[in-house]
Amino acid sequence: GAVVSQHPSWVICKSGTSVKIECRSLDFQATTMFWYRQFPKQSLMLMATSNEGSKATYEQGVEKDKFLINHASLTLSTLTVTSAHPEDSSFYICSARGDPDQPQHFGDGTRLSIL
């Protein structure tokens, strides 16, 4: 149980385009979803937290107009990287949890490469 699916797993696109990443909880209702960024050989860095039906809460230093998060249902959250540039290239990982006392379950990540 507690499966989180993330798509796409790898995307390459040109500078200036927008990229959408989907995160789905397959077998539980995700009250809260999280988006992380991970650089090579480093731990996960939280970008934002989203509760279903509410606006996302962004961490300090994360541009909310750059990284648009939508959490319109209890099983789906999306992250859109708008006008992506090479410095946005990274590994993006989502996670989801149900009740506040439950652990987060992670997707398999999306490797984003901006040319």
Place this chain on the structure above:
Amino acid sequence: QKEVEQDPGPLSVPEGAIVSLNCTYSNSAFQYFMWYRQYSRKGPELLMYTYSSGNKEDGRFTAQVDKSSKYISLFIRDSQPSDSATYLCALKAAGNKLTFGGGTRVLVKP
């Protein structure tokens, strides 16, 4: 000083040995303690989840929490080459956010 300290390794052990991992923390508000395993270019996979001091066992994995010493451990018995990965401890106080250790890279040699 980081809130959660974790030795980055790499920790190299022969197949069949016990792998011992640990994290120390400074914030006594942490109530929930997790261990995740992360393979290269994959998301973290939850291994253990505890919220009280003491031991919790699941198959080859044993998690220990010592709140008085602010110290948590993960033991992997009968280690296999497939256990080679980065292991992350993650701690949570009341609220949403996880605080991660930096991760320990483990290599199990056949």
